[in-house]
Amino acid sequence: MSGIVHKTRREGQELFPRLLDAAARVTLVCRADGEIVFLNRTGRRVLGAGGEAPGSLWRFMTPPAAEQFRKRMAALLVSGSEWQGTSVLRARDGTEIPVSLTLVAGPGEAGGAAHFGLVAEDQRAAAIHRDNERLLERAQELAHIGSWWYDLAQDGALRWSKQTYEIFGVAERDFDGHIDTFWNLVHPDDREAVRVACRAALDGHGAYSVDHRIIRPDGRIAWVHEEADVIRDAAGSPAQMIGVAQDITEQRQAEDALRLSEARYRTLFELAPEAILTLDVRHWELVEANASAERLLGYPRETLLRLPPDTFSPPAQPDGANSASAIRERLAAADVEAGAFEWVFRNSAGSEVPCEVRLAPLPSESSRLVRLTITDVSRRKQLEEQLRVAQRMESVGRLAGGIAHDFNNVLTAVLGFVELARRPLPAEHPVREHLSAIQEAAERAANLTRQLLAFSRKQVNEPKVVNLADQLHQMDRLLRRLLGEDIELRIIPAGDLWNTRIDPSHFQQIIVNLAVNARDAMPEGGNLVIQARNISRGDALFERHPSVPPGDYVLVTVTDTGVGIDPAIQPHIFEPFFSTKGVGQGTGLGLPTCLGNVQRADGHISVESAPHQGTTFLVWLPRHGGSVAAAPRAPAALAGGSETILLVEDEASVRQIAASVLGSLGYNVISAESGPEALRLVDRHNGPIDLLVTDVIMPQLSGKALADQLTKRLPGLPVLYTSGYDDNVVARHGALDPGVNFLQKPYTPAVLGDKVRELLDQRARR
Numbered sequence: 001m002s003g004i005v006h007k008t009r010r011e012g013q014e015l016f017p018r019l020l021d022a023a024a025r026v027t028l029v030c031r032a033d034g035e036i037v038f039l040n041r042t043g044r045r046v047l048g049a050g051g052e053a054p055g056s057l058w059r060f061m062t063p064p065a066a067e068q069f070r071k072r073m074a075a076l077l078v079s080g081s082e083w084q085g086t087s088v089l090r091a092r093d094g095t096e097i098p099v100s101l102t103l104v105a106g107p108g109e110a111g112g113a114a115h116f117g118l119v120a121e122d123q124r125a126a127a128i129h130r131d132n133e134r135l136l137e138r139a140q141e142l143a144h145i146g147s148w149w150y151d152l153a154q155d156g157a158l159r160w161s162k163q164t165y166e167i168f169g170v171a172e173r174d175f176d177g178h179i180d181t182f183w184n185l186v187h188p189d190d191r192e193a194v195r196v197a198c199r200a201a202l203d204g205h206g207a208y209s210v211d212h213r214i215i216r217p218d219g220r221i222a223w224v225h226e227e228a229d230v231i232r233d234a235a236g237s238p239a240q241m242i243g244v245a246q247d248i249t250e251q252r253q254a255e256d257a258l259r260l261s262e263a264r265y266r267t268l269f270e271l272a273p274e275a276i277l278t279l280d281v282r283h284w285e286l287v288e289a290n291a292s293a294e295r296l297l298g299y300p301r302e303t304l305l306r307l308p309p310d311t312f313s314p315p316a317q318p319d320g321a322n323s324a325s326a327i328r329e330r331l332a333a334a335d336v337e338a339g340a341f342e343w344v345f346r347n348s349a350g351s352e353v354p355c356e357v358r359l360a361p362l363p364s365e366s367s368r369l370v371r372l373t374i375t376d377v378s379r380r381k382q383l384e385e386q387l388r389v390a391q392r393m394e395s396v397g398r399l400a401g402g403i404a405h406d407f408n409n410v411l412t413a414v415l416g417f418v419e420l421a422r423r424p425l426p427a428e429h430p431v432r433e434h435l436s437a438i439q440e441a442a443e444r445a446a447n448l449t450r451q452l453l454a455f456s457r458k459q460v461n462e463p464k465v466v467n468l469a470d471q472l473h474q475m476d477r478l479l480r481r482l483l484g485e486d487i488e489l490r491i492i493p494a495g496d497l498w499n500t501r502i503d504p505s506h507f508q509q510i511i512v513n514l515a516v517n518a519r520d521a522m523p524e525g526g527n528l529v530i531q532a533r534n535i536s537r538g539d540a541l542f543e544r545h546p547s548v549p550p551g552d553y554v555l556v557t558v559t560d561t562g563v564g565i566d567p568a569i570q571p572h573i574f575e576p577f578f579s580t581k582g583v584g585q586g587t588g589l590g591l592p593t594c595l596g597n598v599q600r601a602d603g604h605i606s607v608e609s610a611p612h613q614g615t616t617f618l619v620w621l622p623r624h625g626g627s628v629a630a631a632p633r634a635p636a637a638l639a640g641g642s643e644t645i646l647l648v649e650d651e652a653s654v655r656q657i658a659a660s661v662l663g664s665l666g667y668n669v670i671s672a673e674s675g676p677e678a679l680r681l682v683d684r685h686n687g688p689i690d691l692l693v694t695d696v697i698m699p700q701l702s703g704k705a706l707a708d709q710l711t712k713r714l715p716g717l718p719v720l721y722t723s724g725y726d727d728n729v730v731a732r733h734g735a736l737d738p739g740v741n742f743l744q745k746p747y748t749p750a751v752l753g754d755k756v757r758e759l760l761d762q763r764a765r766r
Contacts, residue, residue, distance in 0.1 A: 080105065160175065472556075564611045662756065
């Protein structure tokens, strides 16, 4: 047994010097006089002793430090304990080395002098080590990176750095140092992916690198990125994993925000109603186009991005500028000029599309990109043109309304006096021909006034429920006389035609104007077919005329075999004063009058035509459920009477002819030029007054105000209003209210006589 102990001790004595020699700190043994009997490799390197005998300890100390050290050694011989403190060693080259050291004393051999053992640590290296640790800790804190060490051999032992605790939100005092704590913190949805990555690294199938979520103890979710190396033992088996964990929550949030922003941008880009193109100016090619650009230009996106940008513009712009040069000039200034400009594009069908373009430079390192945002302004241009037309119509309408009163008064007098002058003349009298010419000229003038008022919607409108088959049959003779013998007319109304609601005179005006246009388009003769039929929602004709809302209509078509209408001028044919006829051959009011009359009946008018293929005008009038009123029975001859009529008219010529006509029919006529004069005449008149015929617009007292006063004095007095003003003016004075009797100027003696007799007979029947 003693042999075994002796052998063990001997082996220990042999191993101990080797361990001391390999120690990382300065280790030495010296006698009480300071002579060094052992100095390890670290000591020789630090003190610069080399391979020679180190000599005395005092060689490696400053005198003050050596003196202090001697005292420490003497004290230790007495106390027998150890001392720890700091001192300064001096290397052979004179470098002073601050050290922290431990000094112990021991007896010498065979009771000889004592020996001292000293272990010193270079404080400079320790400070550097501590600084490095602090720097590493701060770097991990700034980068949100923590380190960890996982020992597979110690049953899942896990160590974390300070920053790792911060990342996982775990207090160091609450960490049990086991791998299960880590797995419990991994988000359940990510846990399997992390395990797969870990197994792959341990099995040697790649490095451990994974992004995953964790759920911190406070419930907050964070993203971490982990990387680790596997350390293997001599047999190649995994022994440890040393890795880092980085908090990438902000990075992932930024990435998510970027993805969301890009998705939002892409959605807005694709759904934008404006066409958007991105042009590489340097290489002169399109690099981006949205869906609206495809629709605007008529090309699929792949084709858009492949074709040269000049493909999408006509050779010249409306101002005559060369498109290729002008767009390059615009783009050259795109980085300094904002704002919009107008540009005409050309689509795949060859049609020109007026647009508004806004330019914006885009940042790019490799090229010069410009974003073009393009708005189709075709509809705006159409509306602007419609507004200009409407303004012209309004101007003409104001003009027409202004002259209508005086003009109609003059025509009333002319027509009346012509009729009175013709009555006593025998049929063969040559003057009758001259009078007929005067009457025809006056009627043409009256018709022109009506057309001016019609297209400007100022003509008096008296809509009635009518059946257009009856209206067309009544117009047959008139139209044949109008067209002449070299044009064959066919009127074909359907037998089951629905009723519609329109002023009959307006409908007659529509058909006459369309027939006159057809006659002028067939100077060598031809065929004119007027058809009327019912049309309902779902009819294929609505597809050819998309401006007409689907519904139930009575459709009247007027078709000729004439020269047709050039497509270029078709958009202008309903504009006032637009005419393709020669000077003196047309007023340019025929079709605008048709349009005005159709719209006042809530209808629509459209056209189908091509050069040398004839023309068809389509008049769409809404179906009406009402019944057609019975036509009044026409009197056999102009009837008169002996009743007393109060005639109030401020225009002398009209008052004169009206009084003459009524007087010739046997009536007792009391004439007045104003409302106040009429009241005075009534006050002086002894006897009944059977009818008041009064102009609507008069100075001092209007016709309506006069009628109101007289009907209070003479209850039941019938009133007939007349006026040459348009219906807007007349309506403001109440003369167009329901139940009110109104006669529009100019009127003929026959019309006046019939209307007067009708009202007197109505009164007699009450």
